[in-house]
Amino acid sequence: MFDALSSRLEGILGRLRGRGRLSEADIDEALGQIRAALLDADVDVGVARSLVDGIRGRLVGEELSRSLSPAQQVVKAVDQELVRVLGGESLRIAYASAPPTVVLLAGLQGSGKTTTAAKLARWFRQQGRNPLLVGADLQRPAAVEQLRILGDQAAIPVFSEPSDPVSVARSALDEATRRGRDVLIVDTAGRLTIDEQLMDEVRRVSQVLSPQYTFLVIDAMTGQDAVGTARAFHDTLALDGVILTKLDGDARGGAALSVKEVVGKPIAFASTGERLADFDLFHPDRMASRILGMGDMLSLIEQAEREFDRDVAEAGAARLLEGRFTLEDFLSQLRQVKKLGSLGGILSLLPGVPKEIKQAQSAVDDRQVAQVEAIICSMTRAERADPALVDGPRRQRIAKGSGTATQDVNQLLRQFKEAQAMMRSTGMLSGLLGGGRGPGGGPGGGAGALAEALSSLGAGGGPDDPLAGMGGAGFTSSDLGGTGGLDSLLPPATGGSRGARAGAKGKKKGGRVTPKSGGRRPEPR
């Protein structure tokens, strides 16, 4: 999410770092680059202008703080402006006093309404509600069929009838009352804002339903048209918010930055993957720090609270702390992590993850998790507890059982051993403990420890990778029991000179950019 914009901004701000003072020309140049980055991210032309003007205003008008370096002041100004444009806190759903609470979805064709309807229904059920999906898209061939299949997958009932959208809406209300469903999620046909007839139809559907929430579904890959579309739907339907879809591509998400500013309605939800679980409330207030590459541990924790089996997670944690983390534990934790969505999604939430890991990750398909799972599942319990048992014949059996090559099995075992050694190292454990058990161990502390672990893992970025390693400090790679082992954990393309770099890394930590000292930002220890 926002990766492209994020890394561009990091680059621009990084170049300012280390300057004693910034001349007006320096600032102009940086602002020009920021504008270019915003436009390339499909931020609305007008919004980009207002953002850049705002940043300039803060830099020129405000009393410059002595405690911040010039570069830090720019970062702070960018952060403040992003927060302003994104606006406010996340949506809090207020349910109708007389059920059902009706949610109406509208949007252009192909924006992802039908899938979003199913994801939203699933989300409401997680909130303890009984949703009913309503298929009012009677235009696109097989749209209702698609909704039924998705409803089946999520085990949520679907209602539709072959009449017209307005009657479907009317009957759906009765159906909801009859079946005792308290949330109604209505999928409508995609329509163009200039199609007056269809816009009128959706207005009539809305009148019948008088929805508590009307959401516009927008594809995150939308360009400059996003704002116009949002405005047109808002004029017709009085939107309560926007749902952004397909944020898992390399979509720049400019729409997210533009819609609030222009329409005055926030992004309510965002969909970040193809699975029904890849969907959550959008937190505008946390997004700025994410765009600036500072991660978002809060969202990760909330997601984990919702999706994880607590006992399994804690059992795994306990075993890790005792230094008895086996492949069996690894497998069960892996399955937990899978519930959270794609690895890319998780990594983007973590503060201070080295850019190289993030980039390398985008080349990985999450389906490979299946291969790892298959290998471990093909082992006996004894082997999982003690991989040293695995000899030649066993290796062959495991490879056969999992449909992989013996080299794959070897590789997994070797890497697990290395990872195990790393996890046993006292440095990392105490880091993790510091986050969880220390007296002041809130999310911030944990984030710091984790970021350290991560930046040690990834060995930071190159010299021109200014913000990577932001969270990592006080850890030199030697704490982790040899960087040689770590090298093999990295993708081959970048693994070459890693050891040397990692060694030098602990020393080049000066002059970090510190935009604000919220709990989210990891503090060096």
Add this chain to the structure above:
Amino acid sequence: MLALWVALAVVAALVVLTTALLVRSRRAGTADSAVEPDVVAGAPSVARPPPAPPAAPAPPTAPDLHDRLGKTRGVVSGYLRSLRSRGSVDDATWNELEEALLRADVGLTTTTALLEDLRARVGGGELRGADAVLDALRQDLESTLAGAGDASLHVEDGVTNVWLFVGVNGVGKTTTIGKVARQQLAAGRSVLLAAGDTFRAAAADQLETWAQRVGVDLVRGREGGDPSAVVFDAVQRAAARGNDLVLADTAGRLHTKVNLVEELKKIRRVAERPPGTVTEVLLVLDATTGQNGLTQAGQFLEAVGVTGVVLTKLDGTAKGGIVVAVERELGIPVKLVGVGEGPDDLIPFSPPEFVGALFDLA
């Protein structure tokens, strides 16, 4: 690849563990209000953002882009019309030109390049006045769009032609195939459809509706099955029955998903097996697409050798200016333009019409 995955998995496992600790410490103070684990959390739920525009039957017409887009003109043309009357070209004029191009999704790089060139020509005295600049811009855009070469759709005689339709989710691939089938049928070809989108729920049903509507046959497989197998079957059947054109749908896929792109390569390889010959790989791009469209085009080009672009949904308010960047940087010609929901609202691309409609410079 596996190596990398394991590294990440370890990282992720650490996340879990830390999270568990954090959850515990967070909850220590509060009452224990464990969130119900969701019943289907672990179920392999697949869901892809949906698809294509609905298709309402409309009387066959031969729409002219300029007429068809009449409603949508205005946003951009407003800027340009006000420039018309100006004699001199000052900074404000350049800024307005830039904004007009950016608002049409042409993108900053392409916009800057186009305008720098014009600036130089104004500086050199070649162009005088806003009118001359606008005309030159129009010509530049047209020649860029025409420069990528042949915009016709290729069919070879004596082989089973396969046209692959690729693109990200929700751009209108399935609907486009329905319309292309109808046109090719009208052009006297014998067409067979291959429901290669085995992933999206009910995608094959959607194509089946089109097949019936148009009156062609459809080869479909199991939902979740191997799309290459569907395409292979379709080619075999087409060859056996003497169909000369197979239109193959594929599942929408983000160009960033490595395995899905590999799957697409495989579909192409299978389609190339004799008697099949892939004569077109059409990238379907949605006119609302922003700068991401260039990345999409680049990656699909690299993976399966895109031969042309179908620009859909140009009847809305979106301008589709990204195709200028796609042509300029990647040399992929636009071949078809979708301007409405009717079966015949898919028309050959014409650079002058497109540019005229884009900026209402006519």
